[in-house]
Amino acid sequence: MILNGAKLQGGLTAGVIFDESTGTSPMASGVNTTGKVDKPNYVINWQLGDLTNGYNQAYYVTFSKQLKDAGVHTITGDWSVEGKDAEGNTVRVGFNELSYTVN
Numbered sequence: 001m002i003l004n005g006a007k008l009q010g011g012l013t014a015g016v017i018f019d020e021s022t023g024t025s026p027m028a029s030g031v032n033t034t035g036k037v038d039k040p041n042y043v044i045n046w047q048l049g050d051l052t053n054g055y056n057q058a059y060y061v062t063f064s065k066q067l068k069d070a071g072v073h074t075i076t077g078d079w080s081v082e083g084k085d086a087e088g089n090t091v092r093v094g095f096n097e098l099s100y101t102v103n
Contacts (some may be wrong), residue, residue, distance in 0.1 A: 002057065003050070003085065005084055006050070009043065010043075010076060010084075010095070011041055012041065012044070013077055014039040014047065015039050018031070025059070025060040031044050041077070042063075069102065073099060074097055075098045077097055079094070080092055080093060080094045
């Protein structure tokens, strides 16, 4: 499949600290913050361009969050890759949020 104008985007939820010194690998096209100043949400994206069959690249985001209370902690929001196929139709592949449970 060919995916034209592809963009990878997702976020870190409030209370998660984005490690700006390490950042992302490869370098993100943009990192925006939303929400409260003391507990921002981070939206991270990569403008990937045109992708062809066999495209393979790992993307890393470095973050931290103190997990001291028992229960489920949401770390990321939803992530997605979106672009257009050869006929110009929008194609979107989504990835669910990442959560971690502390017993």
